[in-house]
Amino acid sequence: MSGIRTQALACRDAVPAIAALDSAAKVALLRDMAVALEARCADVLAANAQDMAQAAAKGVQGAMLDRLRLDETRVAGIANALREVAELPDPVGQVTRRETRPNGLAVERVRIPLGVVAMIYEARPNVTADAAALCLKAGNAVVLRGGSEAIHSNAAIAAALHDALRAHGLPTAAVTLVEDLRRETMVELLQLTDIVDLAIPRGGEGLIRFVAEHARVPVIKHYKGVCHLYVDRGADLDLALDLLVDGKTSRPGVCNALETLLVHRDVAADFLPRAGQALRERGVELRGDARTRELLPDAKPATDDDYAAEFLALVIAVRVVDDLDAAIAHIRRHGSDHTEVIATRDEAAARRFVQAIRSAVVMVNASSRFSDGGELGLGAEIGISTTRLHAYGPMGAESLTIERFVVRGAGQVRHAASRVK
Template identity: 80%
Template structure:
């Protein structure tokens, strides 16, 4: 058996142990994992220094290097995140539906863990602890495949987590760190459809495409967030301006930042000059159609590609639309099913916008930046899905479980006539007819 397969099978065995842990046991484990991280902060920072040195030697710098860096405060933040996971509601064992059928059998839908989750990610070492904690809290084992640039940090973090697992009598394989970072090893992992229940890639589009193309196991992913704000003719323009500035400028590098503004023609002349001024004062480059360029001094002409772009930067594509339907058609054509916002005071317009779009998150008069597990009340977030299956939008611990059926009866059978009523009664040979 290959190393990858035997490592995955060990994770699957460990998953059985994690699945039956009580909520209290999982919470105590989370707290001890947090304490162990803090206790091993010295080793973790030393390992991180090695990663930083190697990255710097390879010429990595700026934001990329910063994402890799750990210090005492960041380790404390990671530990704190685990303590927050300990306080999440336990999704396992939750009964989502109860019914008694006419024949008397009682049916429950009950949440159980998925089993083994494979996280494939890049750079940030905090994912090692965050993902492990969320997977364990939902009763799963996890296989972590981080990037080579963070291998020492990830190894040190995993070792600290293993200490806590061991103190709770749990196998280290419940949190398995893949240290064979060859692409072939990842591909082999992604083909183990009989062992791995879900793969979640987090990182650049290249990584996500690679995972999707090579996986035989189910994959939940999102490629990009091309989030739209549509300012309706019935919008409160001041409110709309707030959503626009927050959505575009509060953190432009994240997937729930706004990338395209659509403005109803009737309010374009009043809204666009103000919007342009507010955005340009915050350093945003504007790219628009002819009307936009006429109304917003300094705006450049937009190309067709700009309307499908995830800029992740202080750039905004703008289009003036004739009506709600044109806005909907634009979003359907160019959107990424992530998050769309409408600013309007007209309830029927809002309702049509919500119904006509099938994006994971649709907002009425609220900022796209709320499209986030924490903000939407899920607690910690394991990822965001734009795949319309299983989970759609921000995914919390509950997304790492599935509902199954538990049925309780008192001997009910489907075809009573095929039975003899009594063990001692003679069974007629033709009773099976």
């Protein structure tokens, strides 16, 4: 039996112990995981320094290096996320619908855990704790397969989580960290249909496509975040400028950062010079269509590839559009179903935008940077789904459960002939 199959079987064997925990026990476990992580902060930072040095030596830079980096503030943030997940409502056992059929059958839809979740991710050590917390909150066990760039950080964080599991008398295999990072091992994990109930890849487009192409288990995915801000002719331009600066420059290397700015032609002359100045002051490279470059002569010509790009850097594509419908058409053509924003004071325009855009998150007069599980009340997120399966958008603990039917009767049979005379 292969090593990864042995690990996955041990993880599956841990599921009953986790699924049996009541709400109070899960809260206590996750709180203690936060305490254990804080107690091991020095170990985590030392491990992360080792990862950072190795990554720098390999030439890793930009967004990936930023995601890899930990400091005391970020470790504290990870611990706080554990506590936030602990305090969330327990989704397990929730009755989402109840009705009584004409024949007297009481039919309920009840949330239950998925089972074993395989989390595949890159240089994001915070995902080790976030994914574990959300899976445990939802009554699941988790197999964590992080990237080689963060292996030491992930191991240090997992060690802290194991401290808490042991203290609560629970199997550490409920949070299984895969340290065999060979690609063939990951492929085998993704094909364990008799063990793994769901795979969630989180990282760059290449990783997600690899997982989707090689998995035999169900996969939740989003390939990239091409997020748009559309500044309508009815926009408050000061508000729109704030949304632009926050969405593009606060942290450009994340999937909810803005990548494209669309501006209604009626306000372009007023808005774009202000926007260009604000972005240039913050080091943003502008790429625009011909009408944009008339107003921003220093902008580089934008190509179709630019409008479909997830730059993950201080670069933004800009286009002047004739109207709301043109903005919607652009997003439908170039978007990735992640997050779209409209800035407008026109309620009819806002309703039309929300109705016409099918993306997982649609914002009205709010920054794209709020497209995040923590900001939207999920505590932490295990990922963002742009596939229309059982979950769409940021995924929290509830998205790691499924509904089943529980039917209560009083001896009803479907066919009268079945009754024993």
